[in-house]
Amino acid sequence: MVNMACKLELLFTLALVLGTLCISHAGDADILSDFIVPMNTTIDGNFFTFTGMRVLLGGDFPTTFKVLKASMAEFPALNGQSVSYAVLQYPAGSVNPPHTHPRASELLFLLNGNLQVGFVDTTNKLFTQTLQAGDIFVFPKGLIHYQYNYDEKNSAIAVSAFGSASAGTASIPSSVFNTSIDSGILAKSFKTDVETIQKIKSGFVA
Known part of the structure; x- marks a missing residue:
């Protein structure tokens, strides 16, 4: 009887551990319906259509790096669908600074121009590539990455x-520099002085 109780306790513990592991590695939750409808929303073809990218057609190219997103925030029909898009516009010499996407990997398709791209893994190893139009590059989930249009004369555009x-x-x-982290802490972290940190911070003031 005691042996059976121990086995049940062990199985219950294993189930808890496995359940925790599954939760910690989950992406978007699976849904139990075809799609999720916000309250007070009319459902027809318009709900499943996003027109926010129309501004790209015939519009002026931006003078600084710009991202147009089609994520759940802009396109509520994506809720529960585990997919989203972004169109990235890189004027000549511009950069998409180092950043992460904590909840998804990114698959970038370069439509026009050239880009230098890279990401850093958890061992601090840098993986870089120079992309040409038609190339695809994947940035693994949660890792720091960037894109740089090194061409000083021509723009580039990509879809992610x-x-x-x-x-x-x-x-x-x-x-790091546009939040209220104490300048003294940042100075120690970057092995520099407070004055240097404050100069960097001033560049982020609108």
Whole structure:
């Protein structure tokens, strides 16, 4: 009887551990319906259509790096669908600064121009590549990465797909220098002085 109780306790413990592991590795939750409808929303073809990218057609190219997103925030029909898009526009010489997407990997398809791209893994190894139009590059989930249009004369444009309706973006420079982290702490962390940190912070003031 005692032996059976021990076995049941062991099985219950294993089930808890496995359940915790599954939760910790989950992406978007699976849904139990075809799609999720927000309250007070009319469902027809319009609900499943996103027109926010129309501004790209015939519009002026931006003078600084710009991202147009089609994520759950902009396109509610994506809720529960585990997918989202972004169109990235890189003027000549511009950069998409180091950042992460905590909830999704990113698959970038370069439509036009050239880009230098890279990401850093958890052992601090840097993986880089120079992309030409037609190339695809994957940025693994949660890892710090960047894109740089090194061409000083020509722009570039890319489309990124994400394995989440809400991939999230954490900009490393902005998260570090455009928040209320104490300048003294940052100075010690970056092995520099407070004056240097404050100069960097001033560059983020609108």
